[in-house]
Amino acid sequence: AQKITQTQPGMFVQEKEAVTLDCTYDTSDPSYGLFWYKQPSSGEMIFLIYQGSYDQQNATEGRYSLNFQKARKSANLVISASQLGDSAMYFCAMREGVTGGGNKLTFGTGTQLKVEL
Amino acid sequence: DVKVTQSSRYLVKRTGEKVFLECVQDMDHENMFWYRQDPGLGLRLIYFSYDVKMKEKGDIPEGYSVSREKKERFSLILESASTNQTSMYLCASSRRLVLHTQYFGPGTRLTVL
Numbered sequence: 001a002q003k004i005t006q007t008q009p010g011m012f013v014q015e016k017e018a019v020t021l022d023c024t025y026d027t028s029d030p031s032y033g034l035f036w037y038k039q040p041s042s043g044e045m046i047f048l049i050y051q052g053s054y055d056q057q058n059a060t061e062g063r064y065s066l067n068f069q070k071a072r073k074s075a076n077l078v079i080s081a082s083q084l085g086d087s088a089m090y091f092c093a094m095r096e097g098v099t100g101g102g103n104k105l106t107f108g109t110g111t112q113l114k115v116e117l
Numbered sequence: 118d119v120k121v122t123q124s125s126r127y128l129v130k131r132t133g134e135k136v137f138l139e140c141v142q143d144m145d146h147e148n149m150f151w152y153r154q155d156p157g158l159g160l161r162l163i164y165f166s167y168d169v170k171m172k173e174k175g176d177i178p179e180g181y182s183v184s185r186e187k188k189e190r191f192s193l194i195l196e197s198a199s200t201n202q203t204s205m206y207l208c209a210s211s212r213r214l215v216l217h218t219q220y221f222g223p224g225t226r227l228t229v230l
Binding site: 004009035037042043044045046047050091093103104105106107108109110 | 148150152157158159160161162165167175205207209211212213214218219220221222223224226
């Protein structure tokens with residue numbers, strides 16, 4: 001079974017609109033972390049936002065927020081006021097557990113976001 | 118700023134060649150990782166290392182080996198390159214504490230002919 005599922009291979013959004021990128025995860029570990037990364041066409045992975053499984057509040061970083069619904073095992077990324085520079089591939093990732101393993105991440109297959117004028 | 122560098126952005130090799138991909142980070146991170154990225158498959162972990170001379174297999178280690186002789190440098194080795202190893206290779210590093218995110222290099226696009 002996929003540990004991280006991103007069901008939207010591609011998304012379009014109008015500039016200045018908000019957009020939600022979906023991510024669901026599967027784990028039996030009570031302690032885990034969820035990450036979102038952005039990959040522009042240049043190829044470099046850019047860390048956007050982190051949510052811990054015990055965090056009570058949804059994470060926010062500027063225009064990015066993470067809609068964390070633990071019971072549904074979803075961790076959707078919300079980008080407010082989209083900009084042309086937001087056009088990129090977006091990856092959801094999960095780290096399970098807190099011991100050993102050196103902080104391994106499991107990635108989803110990504111969502112290609114295109115922001116239009 | 119964290120800086121992770123990779124020795125080449127683009128590399129073309131022939132089937133059967135031995136290929137070295139080098140990764141260097143300048144933030145004294147304990148953990149280092151090698152991923153490959155293929156369309157529709159996302160990033161898949163090949164190997165990682167949480168200390169000098171330590172290594173652990175990731176999800177797809179077959180056909181690869183790694184070396185970590187110094188803390189800042191993590192090398193990925195393709196002993197005998199094959200066409201199915203044509204891919205984008207991404208190196209990452211992080212602090213040992215699990216709450217810390219991974220920082221990525223720019224990637225190496227390897228083509229094996």
